[in-house]
Amino acid sequence: MSALPIEVTGLGKRFGDVTAVDEVSFAVHRGRITGFLGPNGAGKSTTLRILLGLVRADRGRALLGGRPFRELAAPSRTVGAVLDLASAHPATTARDHLRTYAALGGLPATRVQQVLEQVDAHEFADRRSGTYSTGMHRRLALATALLGDPEVLVLDEPTNGLDPAGIAWLRSFLGSFTDRGGTVLLSSHVLSEMQQAIDDVVLIDRGRIAWSGPLAELLGEEGSLESAFLSITGTGAPA
Numbered sequence: 001m002s003a004l005p006i007e008v009t010g011l012g013k014r015f016g017d018v019t020a021v022d023e024v025s026f027a028v029h030r031g032r033i034t035g036f037l038g039p040n041g042a043g044k045s046t047t048l049r050i051l052l053g054l055v056r057a058d059r060g061r062a063l064l065g066g067r068p069f070r071e072l073a074a075p076s077r078t079v080g081a082v083l084d085l086a087s088a089h090p091a092t093t094a095r096d097h098l099r100t101y102a103a104l105g106g107l108p109a110t111r112v113q114q115v116l117e118q119v120d121a122h123e124f125a126d127r128r129s130g131t132y133s134t135g136m137h138r139r140l141a142l143a144t145a146l147l148g149d150p151e152v153l154v155l156d157e158p159t160n161g162l163d164p165a166g167i168a169w170l171r172s173f174l175g176s177f178t179d180r181g182g183t184v185l186l187s188s189h190v191l192s193e194m195q196q197a198i199d200d201v202v203l204i205d206r207g208r209i210a211w212s213g214p215l216a217e218l219l220g221e222e223g224s225l226e227s228a229f230l231s232i233t234g235t236g237a238p239a
């Protein structure tokens with residue numbers, strides 16, 4: 001792909017009277033971790049759902065490697081996504097869940113062991129998922145998204161419900177994913193949590209992009225993402 005991994009231009013979406021996304025434009029660069037940050041209700045999930053072809057935009061374009069999701073030749077090789085936590089059946093093990101998804105996706109069964117290793121799942125891979133912690137469920141969802149060996153990962157609020165050890169694990173996982181050339185777009189309403197993990201920032205507030213660019217540039221004048229968000233939007237930092 002020579003096009004940008006993700007490029008969103010002039011995106012707009014209304015739900016009845018609510019303008020969820022308003023003239024949203026941003027780009028995500030290859031090999032980098034971009035944090036899509038803003039308070040609850042800012043329009044993050046709607047933007048990501050449009051990008052993944054789950055919601056139709058009223059206006060604008062959202063492209064993956066230069067194409068809309070629906071026109072990708074090999075979607076699972078291009079993008080892996082964890083949006084809502086679609087969990088496995090409680091009686092199913094992670095390994096069986098992944099075998100099913102690999103088969104459905106026409107992917108080689110050898111991918112199952114590879115993604116289990118990628119998310120450090122050996123300790124729970126053969127346990128029924130009904131016994132999993134939130135962190136384990138999230139790692140299984142991530143493993144499922146990785147089955148197609150995607151170039152880009154899109155994660156909606158991946159730190160929700162994680163304890164500090166889970167967040168630390170996620171940071172190191174994303175670091176190794178991008179070290180291998182992968183690109184990540186993740187959303188969060190908790191600005192501080194991923195401050196050490198992200199390279200670039202896209203701030204969204206009430207459906208509009210408030211700021212985007214390298215994290216270092218944003219933090220140049222402000223000590224933290226919270227204070228940067230406050231001074232840019234003048235609305236007060238989200239919790």
Ligand SMILES: Nc1ncnc2c1ncn2[C@@H]1O[C@H](COP(=O)(O)OP(=O)(O)O)[C@@H](O)[C@H]1O
Nearest residue numbers: 015018019020039040041042043044045046047
């Ligand atoms: N399917 C929907 N129907 C009606 N309103 C929606 C729907 N999805 C999102 N919204 C509204 O759009 C706005 C943005 O929501 P969302 O994209 O979920 O924000 P975020 O993910 O940043 O919390 C909110 O006001 C939300 O209530």
Ligand SMILES: [Mg+2]
Nearest residue numbers: 044045046157
């Ligand atoms: Mg959301």
